[in-house]
Amino acid sequence: MKISLIQQEFKGNKEDTVKHTVDMIKSSNGELVILQELHQNEYFCKFEDTKYFDYAENFEEDVKFWAKISKEQNIVLVTSLFEKVIDGIYYNTAVVFDKGKIAGKYRKTHIPDDPGFYEKFYFTPGDEIEPIDTSIGRLGVLVCWDQWYPEPARIMALKGAEILIYPTAIGWLMCPETRKDELCEKENTQKEKNKMLNAWISVQRGHAVANGVYVIAVNRVGGEKDESGCLGGIEFWGNSFVFGPQGEEIARGGFGEEIIECEIDLNAAKELRKIWPFFRDRRIELYECIKNRYC
Numbered sequence: 001m002k003i004s005l006i007q008q009e010f011k012g013n014k015e016d017t018v019k020h021t022v023d024m025i026k027s028s029n030g031e032l033v034i035l036q037e038l039h040q041n042e043y044f045c046k047f048e049d050t051k052y053f054d055y056a057e058n059f060e061e062d063v064k065f066w067a068k069i070s071k072e073q074n075i076v077l078v079t080s081l082f083e084k085v086i087d088g089i090y091y092n093t094a095v096v097f098d099k100g101k102i103a104g105k106y107r108k109t110h111i112p113d114d115p116g117f118y119e120k121f122y123f124t125p126g127d128e129i130e131p132i133d134t135s136i137g138r139l140g141v142l143v144c145w146d147q148w149y150p151e152p153a154r155i156m157a158l159k160g161a162e163i164l165i166y167p168t169a170i171g172w173l174m175c176p177e178t179r180k181d182e183l184c185e186k187e188n189t190q191k192e193k194n195k196m197l198n199a200w201i202s203v204q205r206g207h208a209v210a211n212g213v214y215v216i217a218v219n220r221v222g223g224e225k226d227e228s229g230c231l232g233g234i235e236f237w238g239n240s241f242v243f244g245p246q247g248e249e250i251a252r253g254g255f256g257e258e259i260i261e262c263e264i265d266l267n268a269a270k271e272l273r274k275i276w277p278f279f280r281d282r283r284i285e286l287y288e289c290i291k292n293r294y295c
Contacts, residue, residue, distance in 0.1 A: 001008070001134055004030030005260040007240045007253050008043045009222030014055075017041065022069060026078075031136055034078040036218045036240075037144050038065040038092070041082075045169075046234060048121040056084035063095055063102070071100025076223040077161070078135045078141060080167040082122075085243045092123045094141045094167055096132045104132035108143040109152065113286050116173050116226070119145070131161040137266055140164045140213070147204050147217065151290070157211035161192050162266050164207060168219040168240075170200060174232030197237055212273040214250075214264050215243045219255055245269040
């Protein structure tokens with residue numbers, strides 16, 4: 001299977017950003033094309049402002065638009081959109097299109113609330129972890145903050161997902177010139193930046209090995225300033241990747257815009273599970289505590 005990861009910057013407005021995304025999709029060669037988290041707009045969760053709820057008003061139109069692109073390009077397309085259900089209920093939603101048809105959607109279940117990532121202000125947590133069947137395989141689509149948790153990865157794999165996919169928006173906080181506090185300076189040392197990036201890569205690589213599946217993350221790139229002035233903004237670090245079921249790095253991007261492409265063999269993952277039968281040896285009778293907040 002040919003896969004294309006679209007790693008791009010926000011272009012200042014939705015119209016220009018979407019146009020650039022479509023151009024990159026048309027330049028790609030994948031049967032499966034994956035876009036980054038909230039790819040139509042800036043990452044607006046850097047601050048809390050009710051005006052950004054207006055972005056979700058166009059959800060239905062956005063779905064029709066990306067369905068059209070999926071059909072025209074004859075691809076399976078993983079998008080990441082801001083969904084409004086009713087006033088007061090909004091989701092961070094990955095919609096998967098299969099050659100023009102909606103194959104399914106996943107609503108982000110783990111919602112962060114950290115400096116620069118104020119997502120709890122905007123998003124209701126999703127309440128379902130289900131893979132999505134497509135013409136190229138069963139996809140376990142999760143979103144960003146979900147990638148730090150072994151539970152959703154395991155659940156997707158136990159339900160037959162052949163690939164775990166994480167549209168993502170993660171990067172380093174940018175300190176404004178007016179802010180020189182210890183925390184901001186510590187997070188901006190090169191040593192600390194490297195630790196954060198390596199942790200992000202390593203935890204997802206572990207999901208691939210523990211579950212015998214391919215893992216794909218598509219991250220944003222570019223610096224996006226914080227209009228509120230409280231933070232400098234976020235420097236998204238890119239480094240989108242594909243890992244195989246033994247944790248082998250198949251493809252990895254850099255810090256700038258690019259289309260990352262590779263081929264994978266789903267049958268190879270199935271054969272590996274026969275050699276490394278991790279699912280067989282799970283002691284499920286001992287895991288009751290995992291359903292509690294703490295043990």
